[in-house]
Amino acid sequence: MNSGWSTPSPDSFKEGNVVHLWLLNYKKCQEKLNEILPVLSPEEKQRGDKFYFENDKNRYIITKGTLKKILSRMLNTETREIAFGYNEHGKPYLESAPNLYFNVSHSGNFGLIAITPISEIGVDVERFRHKMTREDIARRFFSKKEINDYLSLDIDQRLQGFFNCWTRKEAFIKAVGLGLSLPLNTFDVSLKPGANAEILAIRKPHDDPEKWTMKNVLIDNEYAAAFTLRAVNFETKYWRACSL
Numbered sequence: 402m403n404s405g406w407s408t409p410s411p412d413s414f415k416e417g418n419v420v421h422l423w424l425l426n427y428k429k430c431q432e433k434l435n436e437i438l439p440v441l442s443p444e445e446k447q448r449g450d451k452f453y454f455e456n457d458k459n460r461y462i463i464t465k466g467t468l469k470k471i472l473s474r475m476l477n478t479e480t481r482e483i484a485f486g487y488n489e490h491g492k493p494y495l496e497s498a499p500n501l502y503f504n505v506s507h508s509g510n511f512g513l514i515a516i517t518p519i520s521e522i523g524v525d526v527e528r529f530r531h532k533m534t535r536e537d538i539a540r541r542f543f544s545k546k547e548i549n550d551y552l553s554l555d556i557d558q559r560l561q562g563f564f565n566c567w568t569r570k571e572a573f574i575k576a577v578g579l580g581l582s583l584p585l586n587t588f589d590v591s592l593k594p595g596a597n598a599e600i601l602a603i604r605k606p607h608d609d610p611e612k613w614t615m616k617n618v619l620i621d622n623e624y625a626a627a628f629t630l631r632a633v634n635f636e637t638k639y640w641r642a643c644s645l
């Protein structure tokens with residue numbers, strides 16, 4: 402487990418030129434479930450009840466409730482005032498404060514919430530799936546450059562390299578907010594383990610990758626994660642959400 406995550410402080414709720422990243426460790430957050438549940442609206446509770454597995458339901462409640470708690474403290478308002486709208490591809494935004502951007506992701510035991518007033522943001526976390534047929538999936542979803550970069554990795558780097566690429570691509574499409582209607586071969590990301598996380602090219606619609614920042618997020622040896630936004634020169638703060 403990466404130790405760079407801090408306990409929340411009053412700083413966690415200040416806007417400024419900052420990306421706030423919140424880590425949800427679902428096993429730890431589980432004990433807060435009863436405290437979090439009342440934060441959900443009747444519609445959100447109904448959506449929670451539709452999950453077949455209890456674990457998925459609890460993850461949903463913890464993520465949505467924690468997001469609402471953080472946003473309400475940032476905006477100095479009640480959690481019941483926090484209402485979400487959705488763009489045509491399903492990306493949620495804050496109805497009362499559309500210029501406070503956020504995005505969430507969950508996989509396995511961890512979730513991430515990214516919040517910033519700087520620009521639209523995308524975040525993604527994935528637990529390694531060791532049995533996945535990675536080469537087939539890479540050929541289907543990665544760009545030509547990414548496939549070549551992936552296949553040129555040493556065998557023992559390929560699991561990490563694959564999920565670096567996957568999470569970075571997801572973070573980018575989530576930042577843009579177009580979902581999978583944005584063709585995955587129209588942009589390239591770096592993937593080599595140990596090298597910087599970067600967007601290398603954005604072909605359609607053409608954009609300058611230098612205007613974007615992509616950051617790797619360290620959580621645990623069995624997970625890859627990244628966030629990205631169209632901005633440079635900002636501060637990133639890392640908070641543990643379950644101690645809220």
Ligand SMILES: CC(C)(COP(=O)(O)OP(=O)(O)OC[C@H]1O[C@@H](n2cnc3c(N)ncnc32)[C@H](O)[C@@H]1OP(=O)(O)O)[C@@H](O)C(=O)NCCC(=O)NCCS
Nearest residue numbers: 490491492493505506507525542567570571575578579580
């Ligand atoms: C739906 C999608 C946005 C992410 O799905 P995912 O990786 O399965 O799920 P995550 O946990 O990372 O993210 C889910 C959250 O993203 C947010 N989201 C939904 N649609 C979104 C969109 N168009 N843009 C940004 N965020 C979106 C929501 O908050 C959602 O959580 P909620 O439903 O609890 O509110 C979309 O990118 C997708 O369908 N991906 C499929 C996977 C794939 O083929 N990836 C190829 C990568 S190489």
